Amino acid sequence: MILKIDMSGHIPIYQQIRNQIVYGVATGRLETGEQLPTVRQLAADIGVNPMTVSKAYTLLKDEGVIVIDRRHGAKINALPVFNDSLIADFDEKAELLISEALMKGVPEEKLKEHLLILIEKIYGKGELS
């Protein structure tokens, strides 16, 4: 899987690393049990401080996306079993995004159509634009 980090963008680098790994897992580009590079190696390859990568890995670990093993390093965790607690967090984020779309004048039908395409992309393991 290829990470593309915008070094001059407004999204913090650790957030970009975290987001892209989450997308990678969701779309199947990163499989369960697959190892991630060491913090030091990934930091050297991106050209950032190891603390930045460490922050992203800690975030992913807290979210349950990866497990960090003392001997084997970071590995992709198995996808969690669905439970209602995931919905509450999702609702908060999705409501905000839908509100932003409404503020920008996006019609309801157009938004529904667009969301279905995105769901198909992720659940259908398609390419992300």
Next chain:
Amino acid sequence: MQIYIIILLLIYVVMAASSLSYIQYRDYQILGVTLSRQHAVHPEVKKIVNTFKKACYLVLLFSTVCSFLLLIPFIRPYADFTMFFMMALNLFANWFVINLCQKSLMNIKEQNKWIYPKKSIATVDLNVSRAKGKSAISPVWVWLFFILSFIPMVFLLINSDMRIFYPLIFSFIGPFCQVSLVFLYYQMVNQPSRILDDKTVTNLLFAQQHERINSITATLSSLSMLLFWILFSFSMLYMENSIMVIAPVVFLITAVLIIEHWHQKKMRKLEENITGSLSDGEEDVQERESTWKCGCYYNPDDHRIFVPKRAGSMGWTINIGRPVGKALYLGTIVLVLVVIIFAVYGGIKDYEIEIDDQEIIVDAAMYDISFKKEDIDSISLTEQLPNGIRTNGYGGANKSFGHFMLDEYGNCMLYIYSNVNQYIVVQLKGNDPGYVILNCKTEGETEELYKIFNSWISE
């Protein structure tokens, strides 16, 4: 004087070779200017590259001819100063040629509207990152060469009589240089590999070969340094003619240039082979001029302090966009300036010898000495000095002063003009220094000073 000319010629050849390495098309750059593969072979670009090549050879030829000016009797007294001036002139000429050709390339880019995206995207293939270090040749070799670099030190510890010609402290220089090459090995192996395609197979293949070439280069450099160090130590201990010490230096420079050339050729071939098979390799061309200021890497967003050079293949430069980088950059400039100022000041300033009732004071740049009448054992005049080495002092074309170790005298303080074959030898009662040897600008003046010393002693 021949040694000065040989040093200058070596520096000129190294400068010309590194300038010429800038025209190799690597990582979408020629002469440090970003160009896509298609634009890099444009006739106008090729014309500038050819002009650059000719200019480099012209600078080399002109500098070589100028170096022989040191043989002119009028210039010889100012040889140290002239040598620095010639080196600075050569450096400036090379910089000027590079700068001029860079500007011409930028103009061509502007006229033809060759615009590349400026967005700074770092692309990393997680599979490539994970496989790092697996294709390199073993680091055991560089560590072995490091251990072997202690041979001269062990030899000096066993043969203590040899330390007169080769002080033990000097034997630390080799292991120090060798450990920096161990650092080079790890830096070259961990260098981020370029991501050429969306396919991991292509990226992995490129990264593995890239890593292998880099590790071989670092190991060969380390081997060259070890051979240089052994040869250098041998020539210091056993060569009668001191000019032979230059032979290991010539060997090292030649070896480094050959290794550098081999590395560049291999990397270019690898890039051509892999990028040539890609249908659209221009996608990742990014404008990078903004990250380079005054020939230095400037990127406050990049946390690295040492970054690989943008042109040429080996070596690193400092990121002056970071505070530590700025401090290192300024520190290096200050250090170089101090060395140059000291060398020029030492070369220009004459020795001042002051005699008062009780003591003689010799004033020379940074190496002053004073000794009292009762410290003196004897004073004599000689026309020849035995061979010896400088332990801490200044050794220029016309003067030598500071701490020296001479074969028959041992620890000495020298204040001599090299072209005057008349020396006053003041033997002191202690051993550190055991002798103070000095002379004046002419033999007549030296004899006059010798008489003054004698009458002062008998007073």
